[in-house]
Amino acid sequence: MTAREVKVVARLRPFISSECNDDSVEVFPRDGTISVVNPRSPSERFKFTFASCYDQTSTQEEIFLNEVQPLIDHVFEGLVCTVFAYGVTSSGKTHTIQGNADQPGIIPRVVNALLETKKSMDQGTISFSLSYMEIYREEAYDLLVPRETAFKLPIREDPSGKIIVANLTEKEISSFQEFEKLFSIACKGRSTGATNLNHASSRSHAILCLTVSRFDPQTQKALVGKINLVDLAGSENNKLTGNDPFRMAESAAINKSLTVLGQVVHALNTTASRIPYRDSKLTRLLQDALGGSAIGLLICNLAPDTRPLPKVHFSAHAPSALRFKPAVLAFRPLPGPSRISLGGPSNPAPAIASLNAFGFNGGGRHSLRGGEEASELDAKVQVQQSVTDLDEKISRAVQQEVERRLAEREAQERVRLQELEQRELERAAERRRQEEEQRAILMRKHDELNRLLQKTLRKAEKENQKLSDGDEDARTTLSPKRAKKLATAYLSLGRECLQSNEPDYNAALRLWQQAETYIPENKTLKKRITELEIAIREGVPYKISKRSKRSERLVESPVPNSPSGSRDHKESRRLRLAARLSKAKERGELDLSLIRTPSPKKQSKERDVNVDSGGEMVLSSESNLMEI
């Protein structure tokens, strides 16, 4: 086999129930040809030539030993080998690549062969790893992670220009049991994922990659070989796609990737100057496995009947079916070539479609055997050409329809988004309008309160003035309630002056000084006034603290030392203390010096209780601070 060539072989699967047993497809393994009835003219037949052909009696073992086993040595030499299973749905791709418990296919046989080969070589220098992914609608998904976390994997180009799937899981395997466990879970996930994601396993390409890393002690070189085993999506005729745009898009993606694969294989086998790897994700990803020193094998699976099987789309193999029997995998001598027996007429269109995809022209003119000419030319090339043309036309029409519907959907989506945006703008405008309204109401209330405050203040001032005219100490004779009201009003106005957009420190200072005349002993106010004076003098900003709840409470507390402030409370306290004092005196326990000069420690606690010169108890005003 020369490098770059992709070997193409054909395998016809046996009839299965519900198919008519006919001779519409005939296989001639000796001369490597397949003869197919022209669906439009049953008396005519097309002939195709392959590197090898396998009839309905062929076994899994035969396919493996003849076609795949020779690749194993190349993998250990550090080469990349790829086996593709191609064909319409139900043509036997999965059977060939994967197989089942009784008839294990290429995948378990390759794993077994790798492990067997390792046993015969230096143990410590070889390791195997496995990755398994699915390409669905031109997107890659990891099959070795749970389906819930199997998101689209980014496909990137590394600095050397090689296409890689980022974050693809790669697991080491050292025994067949380990592989079987991983593979079984992956297949189960693929089948569940197929149902959940509404796509069938037969509508995606599954690529299992086994990497062999080896250190060759003789050459002192590390070798990395690979074998990709690919179960391609079914190459259905577009006519079966129906009217569902999703299915049409899916079908278009499959068609595109398979057409490009066909073109790549054809270009490689005719040593064309341009190989269209970049035209699909599948061929881009497998670029290093097609061409160059890589070795490719394409198994064209053929169904003997034209009518599609009544197969449920989402029927990936059940995991239980993937318990490969070790005995079945054991190497056995290859049986001799078998004879073919087909019978009964049928429509062979799927078989022809499969063969056409790889550049076959009736009579094997473009044989994939390195340009070898077929011995026999089929007279009905024209008919086949028209089938090909028809398929191409349908494919183009489907593509156009898909594009039209996607564009339509996009346009609808754009309109929907515009409407949403418009609604959002309207909502925002309404919110702004309501906020404005609310602000206007608050401003009105604020102005109203301000007016009331000013009015109260003016009235109080007048009253105060009247009192002052008659008596210099009139202010101190104000009722505590009135004094508190006035002080609060001045404080609020002062605060307003400080908090306005253009703070007026001098006005605020004047107002606070006014307030002080009503609460002369309020230390906090004194402190604030001093701070404000410093700020004015130094020309620095003055930051006013927020009024705390406690301060509000304090503002509401009785004004200190006012003649009538909380008289009842003071009186009852005085009486209680006098009673306690006289009792203590009676008992001879009273030490008046303790009361008059409390210890420094206790001073702060007891400072609000004093005894006047007449032995009377009075409350100090110091604790009743009004906060500003």
Ligand SMILES: Nc1ncnc2c1ncn2[C@@H]1O[C@H](COP(=O)(O)OP(=O)(O)OP(=O)(O)O)[C@@H](O)[C@H]1O
């Ligand atoms: N060589 C064969 N011998 C016996 N049975 C076969 C053979 N090839 C295929 N079959 C059977 O035919 C049926 C369809 O095969 P299979 O599922 O492998 O087709 P497929 O091409 O992979 O389909 P899909 O594209 O839907 O995945 C299965 O029941 C399978 O067991």
